[in-house]
Amino acid sequence: xxSVTQMEGPVTxxxxxxLTINCTYTxxxxxxxxxxxQYPGEGLQLLLKATKADDKGSNKGFEATYRKETTSFHLxxxxxxxxxxxxxxxxxxxxxxxxxxxxxxxxxSVLP
Amino acid sequence: xxxxxxxPKYLVTQMGNxxxxxxxxxxxxxxxxxxxxxxxxxxxxxxSYNNKELIINExxxxxxxxxxxxxxxxxxxxxxxxxxxxxxxxxxxxxxxxGxxxxxxxxxxxxxTVT
Numbered sequence: 001x002x003s004v005t006q007m008e009g010p011v012t013x014x015x016x017x018x019l020t021i022n023c024t025y026t027x028x029x030x031x032x033x034x035x036x037x038q039y040p041g042e043g044l045q046l047l048l049k050a051t052k053a054d055d056k057g058s059n060k061g062f063e064a065t066y067r068k069e070t071t072s073f074h075l076x077x078x079x080x081x082x083x084x085x086x087x088x089x090x091x092x093x094x095x096x097x098x099x100x101x102x103x104x105x106x107x108x109s110v111l112p
Numbered sequence: 113x114x115x116x117x118x119x120p121k122y123l124v125t126q127m128g129n130x131x132x133x134x135x136x137x138x139x140x141x142x143x144x145x146x147x148x149x150x151x152x153x154x155x156x157x158x159x160s161y162n163n164k165e166l167i168i169n170e171x172x173x174x175x176x177x178x179x180x181x182x183x184x185x186x187x188x189x190x191x192x193x194x195x196x197x198x199x200x201x202x203x204x205x206x207x208x209x210x211g212x213x214x215x216x217x218x219x220x221x222x223x224x225t226v227t
Binding site: 032034036038042043044045046049087089093100102104105107 | 116145153154155157202204206215216217218219220221
């Protein structure tokens with residue numbers, strides 16, 4: 001079946017540090033890939049997406065590249081801010097099987 | 113306008129009670145979902161529903177039942193509430209028909225506390 005694996009958190013960084021949150025997936029077809037962000041006390045918001053191999057999704061300084069050869073979609077940001085503190089979820093949409101799968105989430109804390 | 117809305121935002125109730133959480137989406141999507149998020153932030157899908165089929169996660173107790181009066185609404189009814197039902201419940205919607213990329217849009221969540 002389809003699955004998404006993320007690096008375990010919590011991840012704690014100082015402001016302006018470089019961020020990487022690893023995400024790998026298993027899927028039977030050619031899924032679309034997503035990163036969602038959940039700020040404290042809020043629902044999940046779509047952060048970025050990529051729908052085919054080698055696509056790069058980007059938003060708010062975050063980027064992730066769809067790597068089919070390594071089945072990965074790692075989230076990166078060059079310089080994090082305190083306001084980026086949140087839980088980040090990697091997810092996939094399997095259009096063939098018509099199901100949506102979330103990873104377990106990675107909590108990021110950015111210290112001033 | 114809020115794309116996916118839920119009411120109430122907070123719900124505190126006693127064990128054994130029956131309660132409902134309402135969800136509405138104004139995105140014109142064909143599919144709606146309910147998720148349960150535990151204290152460790154893990155998201156568990158409970159149901160997905162469109163006008164053709166209801167898919168139930170087999171691990172969800174039958175005390176939980178989704179009710180959809182129309183395409184834009186999917187309410188969650190819970191009978192005989194238990195302490196372990198305390199969690200945050202999220203409603204979401206997506207377009208699953210041909211051409212839809214499947215991305216889901218979430219409501220703000222309902223924090224349910226059972227005492």
